[in-house]
Amino acid sequence: MPYKPKRPCSHPGCPRLTEGRYCEEHAKEAASTYERNQRDPGTHKRYGSSWRKARKTFLEGHPFCELCRREGRLTRATVAHHITATRYGGTDDEENLMALCNRCHSALHGRQRDRWNVKR
Structure with missing residues (x-):
């Protein structure tokens, strides 16, 4: 079965191609930013x-x-x-x-x- 073509990383200025939203390097950064700034602290404790x-x-x-x-x-x-x-x-x-x-x-x-x- 054919794969979807890779797309550019969503991080501004990053030229890497990825299958997800961010390349491997920027995915960790985006996840930590989400955990720190947007996720409910109560949810963070439960999970x-x-x-x-x-x-x-x-x-x-x-x-x-x-x-x-x-x-x-x-x-x-x-x-x-x-x-x-x-x-x-x-x-x-x-x-x-x-x-x-x-x-x-x-x-x-x-x-x-x-x-x-x-x-x-």
Whole structure:
């Protein structure tokens, strides 16, 4: 299957081509800027190193998207979704997690209308 052509890095003045938004060098810089200036401090506390370890372990044990599998497709899971959000008392236990691909995760939050503080 053909790949998408690479595009220029979004960092001003960087000539490198990349498959994502930023080249490898500038991706780390953009991520740290986001963590420092835009992300909610409470979210940062809930999703620290212990969460990253739990997420990695969960996705190793559940490699496919659960919603895609229900529709007869096998898609690699990239997100460990909390069924009950941690801000509402949910935990990082396996019973409260669901393996999803990015597409299903975005669609789920779009249906719930809770991801971007949209009023119902």
